[in-house]
Amino acid sequence: GAGVSQTPSNKVTEKGKYVELRCDPISGHTALYWYRQSLGQGPEFLIYFQGTGAADDSGLPNDRFFAVRPEGSVSTLKIQRTERGDSAVYLCASSLNHRAATQYFGPGTRLLVL
Amino acid sequence: DQQVKQNSPSLSVQEGRISILNCDYTNSMFDYFLWYKKYPAEGPTFLISISSIKDKNEDGRFTVFLNKSAKHLSLHIVPSQPGDSAVYFCAARGGAGSYQLTFGKGTKLSVIP
Numbered sequence: 756g757a758g759v760s761q762t763p764s765n766k767v768t769e770k771g772k773y774v775e776l777r778c779d780p781i782s783g784h785t786a787l788y789w790y791r792q793s794l795g796q797g798p799e800f801l802i803y804f805q806g807t808g809a810a811d812d813s814g815l816p817n818d819r820f821f822a823v824r825p826e827g828s829v830s831t832l833k834i835q836r837t838e839r840g841d842s843a844v845y846l847c848a849s850s851l852n853h854r855a856a857t858q859y860f861g862p863g864t865r866l867l868v869l
Numbered sequence: 870d871q872q873v874k875q876n877s878p879s880l881s882v883q884e885g886r887i888s889i890l891n892c893d894y895t896n897s898m899f900d901y902f903l904w905y906k907k908y909p910a911e912g913p914t915f916l917i918s919i920s921s922i923k924d925k926n927e928d929g930r931f932t933v934f935l936n937k938s939a940k941h942l943s944l945h946i947v948p949s950q951p952g953d954s955a956v957y958f959c960a961a962r963g964g965a966g967s968y969q970l971t972f973g974k975g976t977k978l979s980v981i982p
Contacts, residue, residue, distance in 0.1 A: 759912070788969065797873075797958050797972030798913065811969060846912055853968050856901035856920075860912035 757782065759861035761847050767867045768837055776832040776864045780849030787830050788858055789822055790814075790846040798846050804830060805853045837868045872896045873961050875973035884982050888946040892959030892973055895940060899971075900964035904933060904944045907956045907975070916957075917944070921964070949980045 760779045768774050780787050786805050790798035800814040804824045812822075824830040834841055844865050848858035874893045882888045892902075900921045905913035919926040919933045919942070926933050932945045946953055956977050960970040
């Protein structure tokens with residue numbers, strides 16, 4: 756079946772601009788996670804949704820970052836007033852539910868802020 | 870403070886031999902440990918996991934060992950194949966109501982034909 760999909764695969768933007776990154780989880784998965792991976796590092800947790808609500812947003816670095824999942828399926832990560840330090844690969848993952856340990860990752864969106 | 874550490878940035882192994890990738894952790898609340906494999910320009914792919922109440926889990930060529938007293942786990946790949954060449958990440962789930970994964974920095978495995 757279809758895995759986690761993310762769009763766009765690449766995004767180049769200018770400092771100060773607003774960007775939206777989309778994640779479509781595996782069908783039927785109720786838990787959705789966003790991570791960010793910088794060069795030479797492992798993925799770092801940003802936010803987790805169970806259904807429509809953000810159950811844990813403790814990883815969001817500041818209030819320029821926001822994520823929504825209005826219908827409990829597709830999620831959008833929104834970054835306002837982008838900075839060069841936001842450049843990274845943004846990964847989305849989903850799991851069957853919050854109790855399932857295995858998270859399945861999408862291919863990521865490579866964000867470059869010039 | 871890194872809670873999950875992979876101290877070897879890289880490892881080279883001859884085809885057919887055993888690859889052993891190591892991971893150390895500090896948080897005793899972690900309840901699951903997972904290994905992911907990552908090729909360039911792709912997302913991490915799940916390989917194998919182990920619950921904190923187990924000490925071994927095996928799936929084909931892949932075996933994960935957990936030593937809770939030492940806060941150490943390892944992934945064994947036998948026999949190693951050139952297609953196994955990738956970056957391997959160790960990850961741990963938070964436990965105690967936390968469902969996020971905490972990752973190590975990864976180990977780049979090169980399997981030489």
